[in-house]
Amino acid sequence: MxxxxxxxxxxxxxxxxxxxxxxxxxxxxxxxxxxxxxxxxxxxxxxxxxxxxxxxxxxxxxxxxxxxxxxxxxxxxxxxxxxxxxxxxxxxxxxxxxxxxxxxxxxxxxVFSTDALLHIKEFFCLAIPSALMVCYNMLAMHFNIPYGIGAAASTRVSNELGAGRPQAARGAVHAVVVIGITEAIVVCSAMFCFRHTLGYAFSDEKEVVDYVADIIPLLCLSVGVDSVLVILCGIVRGSGWQKIGACINLGAYYGVGTPVSVLLAFVLHLRGKGLWIGTLTGASVQAIILGFMTAFTNWEKQAFLARERIFYDAIQAYNGLV
Structure with a gap:
């Protein structure tokens, strides 16, 4: 290392x-x-x-x-x-x-047994794309709040779909999105209102305090986008769309975010702010695409597919034991 x-x-x-x-x-x-x-x-x-x-x-x-x-x-x-x-x-x-x-x-x-190895392929098919969906971890202290909401959304949506309750899954999606947006508004409003004093948490130098106040609007945008994005990612994982989510993530960050970062930071000489805006652009593109996916999802169809996967896995497990 x-x-x-x-x-x-x-x-x-x-x-x-x-x-x-x-x-x-x-x-x-x-x-x-x-x-x-x-x-x-x-x-x-x-x-x-x-x-x-x-x-x-x-x-x-x-x-x-x-x-x-x-x-x-x-x-x-x-x-x-x-x-x-x-x-x-x-x-x-x-x-x-x-x-x-x-x-x-x-x-x-x-119970630990060799039967766990029967589904190792299906596990990696979901685990690897899920890992690829997480590229950046901005604002780590705040990130834990929407991340927890997103984890709850993933669990609740997957359980409701697996139980064949599409209306409950839709209700869970609406609830976590509203919670996430509300939380982002509260945090962003607090940061913006105290933007001229937040810098004193890091330094007593006026130059640092003024610089923190200057970047707070950009910070608020990052908080808002991250809050919504991580919750949408939780919904995507709970719906079993890991592969689609991974492709969107890679395309948004490396197809959009990285070129914008290079352009702003090194061509237009915005330096650190340019890199930050590029990353924010990639996250925004990902959030918009996942938002449209979630908004136009046929939850009845997703519940049917989830039940179908459950029965298929049960049959495969039974055949493996026999």
Missing amino acids: DQILVLFGQDPSISIVAGKYCIWLIFALFGYAVLQALVRYFQTQSLIFPMVISSTVVLVLHIPTCWALVFQLRLKENGAALAIGISYWLNVILLVVYMKYSQACKRTSI
Whole structure:
């Protein structure tokens, strides 16, 4: 990792530290992978409360653990990476214990067997395009809010379609879109109203404060587009359109966003703002296309197709067992 960073022009001393940090973070990567599978398992059954409890417990313990590793044991940045891994695995353990002993999970308890390999092809056909749908993560702190709404939309829409309830799926889509737009309006309004003071969160220098105030309108546009886009992506995943969503994502960002970024940043010399506007343009194109797809969707047909896939998978599984 340090050699890769140096290759991209990073300072060698920073690259060495980052390389060590990545090595210590390997422990966390495995925990994160297992945790994500468990989170989806609980989400599909609307078992939100145990996840809230486990996350709260982990958060309370993470702070002193990180402090002890970083300052008391003098592991510095490596201690921070190790603390992340410990927290992920602790969350995994809490959820696994709940799954094993709770009556709510009695009928859906995970059993490890070779039967899971029967559907590995179908899984990757959905997983890979879903990963390609996520290109940029702007405004990470705010991003978690619409991302959570989008995850809820994905779960609810897929469940309703699988149950053969197209009207409920349509209602869920309308609800999450309204929630997402409302949330974006509230956040953007607050940022715009306090644009002349937000800069003091980063620096006391007037030049920095004025620059933050100058880019707040662009920031508000990014918040609005990201809020709607991530929710639409959740709807797309829940509807089983991962391949279409991946193609739209790649086309919007690399076919539209990247050329616009190059033009504005390097030809018109807008520099950082040009790159940002280009990325925003790509996200806007993606949001518009997904919005039209969602608006003109025949949910009765989608429910029929979802049920058809369920029965097909059940038949395939039965044939595999026989």
